[in-house]
Amino acid sequence: ALMAGCAARRGPEPAPPPVAAPAADANEILRVMNARRAGIRSMRALARMVYTSPETSHRARQVILASRPDRLRWEVLSPFGTAFVLAAHNGTIAAYAPGEDELYRGTASATNLARYAGVDLSVPTVVDLLLGTPPLHPQALSVVSQDGEHIKLWQSADDTVTVCWFSALLDPVRFER
Numbered sequence: 001a002l003m004a005g006c007a008a009r010r011g012p013e014p015a016p017p018p019v020a021a022p023a024a025d026a027n028e029i030l031r032v033m034n035a036r037r038a039g040i041r042s043m044r045a046l047a048r049m050v051y052t053s054p055e056t057s058h059r060a061r062q063v064i065l066a067s068r069p070d071r072l073r074w075e076v077l078s079p080f081g082t083a084f085v086l087a088a089h090n091g092t093i094a095a096y097a098p099g100e101d102e103l104y105r106g107t108a109s110a111t112n113l114a115r116y117a118g119v120d121l122s123v124p125t126v127v128d129l130l131l132g133t134p135p136l137h138p139q140a141l142s143v144v145s146q147d148g149e150h151i152k153l154w155q156s157a158d159d160t161v162t163v164c165w166f167s168a169l170l171d172p173v174r175f176e177r
Helices: 026-039 110-117 123-130
Strands: 042-052 057-067 071-078 081-089 092-097 102-107 141-147 150-157 160-166 172-176
Touching (some): 026 141, 071 123, 081 110, 102 110, 110 123
Antiparallel strands (some): 042 057, 057 071, 071 081, 092 102, 141 150
């Protein structure tokens, strides 16, 4: 009974853990992404996508096919069939909305992809991101930092700054330009 009323003596408060240096440097991240890029050439996926912009928001089931370097097919499905198809290959883009009964064709530029799909990126960049290999540049000025559990790679080239977040295993989890 006497021991139940006694408390153990507390030791000193533990010191906070030291801030860890990033687990990888820019060269290691680029090496891992180049190996991944060489190993992953294409993908096919069924997706449920939620698209939100300041003007609108949509939810839809989609079929997405992508292949390096610039092949992309994106179908938006509805309960009544296909609601929209976008295809890009060899620098050309085509978009078809069965409800409008018109086929749009043009250059596979970031401007046209933004016009037809609301994505302001080039087709090769979209393909890279879909395949889990963010577009990184070996000649860019690169800085690596730690952001909580993520490693961040900052790159500056051609008046553009990109940031890519990676897990501790160097899986890309977020990309911003």
